[in-house]
Amino acid sequence: MTKNSENTLKVAHQAFEYFINGLGTGEWQTFLDMLTEDFTFWFPMGKFHGLNVGKERAKEFFTYVSESFNPGLQLTSLDHVTSNEKTVVFEFRDEGLLLGKPYKNRVAVAFDVRGEKICSYREYFGSDGKSN
Template sequence: MTDSDNSELIATAQKAYNYFSHGLATGSWTDFLAMLSDDFTFSFPIEPFKGKNVGREKAAQFFYYVSEKVFSNGLFLTLERITSNETTVVFEVRSSGLMFGEPYQNQVAISFDVRGDRICGYREYLGVIYQSNRAK
């Protein structure tokens, strides 16, 4: 992979991250969802999206659920660092907001798998695991 290819990969992921961050803050996911591949995949550890999820429609359900139920007042990200390899870009962030109406702060690594100008995979790794029965 040339530096130019890696720059394009990072630029695509950075654009998606900006849309993702905007979606978390505002609940507006249209631009982020438009960047997802038809076979987009993500995994989540708790219901109602527990396990592997596939497709843009399932992603839309998930991200709107996050905005409407989990972080209804918005979640705000501060970018700390970006790392990448040939197919994946990881954004290390600090997040803050209200989760189910309670103060929430965390350190998170958000990983986007990139294929061309699309995001085909999403993973998130939390610094602190917060579990709640209210998530159901």
């Protein structure tokens, strides 16, 4: 593993820790602080479907996530971590309440790293087929 790959993995793991904390508590500031000013993110559905640009848009999105999953989502397993020189993908399962109804899902999030910051985020998910 190259020094750049090691740094990418270290930064992404820190960001993922903050991301999971945000999902569970609704406190996103530590994660938002790790984002570049030109941060972009891609989300597969809803009002944030497609490509979104900027930290302010990210703040809106993660506030929306916290409102939708109140009181928060819990990570139930981290299944795989895959990385290269600039991208780390975390595949995990989570559960909680979505708009008050039981929710379980399998999710993959990809963080692109630039220096000590996250410059891009992509999320992909698919139901595990169980709703309770």
